[in-house]
Amino acid sequence: xxxxxxxxxxLSASFAFAQAGGPASYYNGxxxxxTGNALKTALAQKITSTHTKTLSYDDAEQAIQxxxxxxxxxxxxNVLLLYGFSNNICPSSQADDNDHRxxxxxSDGGGATCQWNREHTYAKSLGTPALGTxxxxxxxxxxxxSDVQRNGDRGSEKFAAGSGNSRDITSSTWYPGDEWKxxxxxxxxxxxxxxxxxxxxxxxxxxxxxxxxxNMIDLFLQWNAEDPVSQYEDNRNTYLGNANNAYxxxxxxxxxxxxxxxxxxxxxxxxxxxxxxxxxxxxxxLSAVVVYPNPSNDHKININSDMILDGIQLINIxxxxxxxxxxxxxxxxxxxxxxxxxGFYFLKLASNNQLATKKVIIN
Numbered sequence: 001x002x003x004x005x006x007x008x009x010x011l012s013a014s015f016a017f018a019q020a021g022g023p024a025s026y027y028n029g030x031x032x033x034x035t036g037n038a039l040k041t042a043l044a045q046k047i048t049s050t051h052t053k054t055l056s057y058d059d060a061e062q063a064i065q066x067x068x069x070x071x072x073x074x075x076x077x078n079v080l081l082l083y084g085f086s087n088n089i090c091p092s093s094q095a096d097d098n099d100h101r102x103x104x105x106x107s108d109g110g111g112a113t114c115q116w117n118r119e120h121t122y123a124k125s126l127g128t129p130a131l132g133t134x135x136x137x138x139x140x141x142x143x144x145x146s147d148v149q150r151n152g153d154r155g156s157e158k159f160a161a162g163s164g165n166s167r168d169i170t171s172s173t174w175y176p177g178d179e180w181k182x183x184x185x186x187x188x189x190x191x192x193x194x195x196x197x198x199x200x201x202x203x204x205x206x207x208x209x210x211x212x213x214x215n216m217i218d219l220f221l222q223w224n225a226e227d228p229v230s231q232y233e234d235n236r237n238t239y240l241g242n243a244n245n246a247y248x249x250x251x252x253x254x255x256x257x258x259x260x261x262x263x264x265x266x267x268x269x270x271x272x273x274x275x276x277x278x279x280x281x282x283x284x285x286l287s288a289v290v291v292y293p294n295p296s297n298d299h300k301i302n303i304n305s306d307m308i309l310d311g312i313q314l315i316n317i318x319x320x321x322x323x324x325x326x327x328x329x330x331x332x333x334x335x336x337x338x339x340x341x342x343g344f345y346f347l348k349l350a351s352n353n354q355l356a357t358k359k360v361i362i363n
Contacts (some may be wrong), residue, residue: 007058013185020335021274022257026050026241036212040265043254044193051194052250053243059134060140061118065105068145074079078102080232082144083154083166083176100147109195111148119146121184122191123156123234126204136195140240141253142187159205161219173206182227185220185253192216194251210266211304219267224259228272267306289349296340296363301323303335303349313348314360316341328354 015229030042049061055063068079084101110117121142124131131137146154150166154174162175169175176184191199192215200215207217233256241248253276254261259271290304303312314323328335340362347358 007229008351015024020182022237022241022252022254026252027254035264037265039261039280040193042208043261043265044196045256047190047194047251050241050244050251053137053248055138055140055247055249057118057138059247060143061108062140063140063240064118064143064145065108066101066138066278067239068101068232069105069235071231071235073102077104077115079105079145081116081150082121082146082152082180083181084147085165085177094174100150103145103147106200109148110144113146113148113158115146115149116212117148119144119151119154122199122204123154125156126158127195127198128203131197131198131308136191136199139191140247140249141190141194141236141251144183159188161207161222178227180227181223182229182259183233185223185227186229186253186259186262187232187347188220189224189255190253193254211306212267213305216266218268221262221271223261224255225269229256229259229274260311289358291347291358291360295363297363299340299342299362300336300338301340301347301360301362303337304333305349305351307351307354309335309349309351311348311350312337315346315348317344317346 007120027046030046031151032039034042034329043270051052054098057105062080069076071078075230079102081101081103086101103208107115108117109115120131120137121144122131122136124137125134127136136142151271153168154166157168157174159170160169160173160175163314164175166177166180167175175181186200187203188201201220202209205217205219207219208215210218210221234263237252237256239245240247240249241252242248245299259275260273260275262268263271289307295303303309309328310326312323312328313321314337316322322341323337325337342362345360345362347360349356349358
């Protein structure tokens, strides 16, 4: 089971965020005192309503030549390559000395040697239905420049845990590389919020579903926390977020602006909080526990928790303890109470000095 860290409840979007964390004006109307699914819904509405310019697939290719430029390259000649790493193969006339990591921005095409092409980080065939090359298939927030061969090696393999450089983990899974795993996680989160059931995280990665949202997997939460946002990601986000730019979509990726938003929505290890001017009182992670079915018609309830529970109490409306279990046993992340009498109850949960109470109805 995963360990929860303290995570935060934000107050409002009226604070002036640093440009690196997104302009405050973009988030006008978003209530950052929300957490969980409510915050997810609010951000999904924001990035959808502000997506005012839809790019074609060719537009996205032109955008990549701008937004994927290497921030360390003062000449604005080279784009960074997703999944890339240092490896001397390509001649200097076609690429720099890191052929898998950087490539001349004009070396785009289908050639297998020393060229880059557009990588759908959310693989087209894994969408439901398939993404194609329009709509979500042309959304530049998840299209990246990638070495043609590295792109082909990944194909439509699902993302999976690993370490080091990008590589196949199995014949059907792919690790994007230590440098890129956070980028991938934040792009997958964006695609989920922007396109909903068409781009479910569980369909593009291998991991355990989080308790509060069976469509999100712990792998992306871990990568989001382990690999902080880079200047490269900020540059992409700022350009695409401005619809006045030639290929600007008008919307931003909130998880680049602040990776901690993922922690507030789905829990998991605490990611970087890029908005320190916002108050961050401790949030009780037990509030993310899911109790189902509720109401129950078979005198049984399940408690899905990413935290190990130290105790469970079922209390009736008169304040009497009907059932108490200390150090309860679980199956995976699920605790089950059976043979419960009909009535309205308070379910009191304890874990690691934290307490939470849920209302339960047994029909």
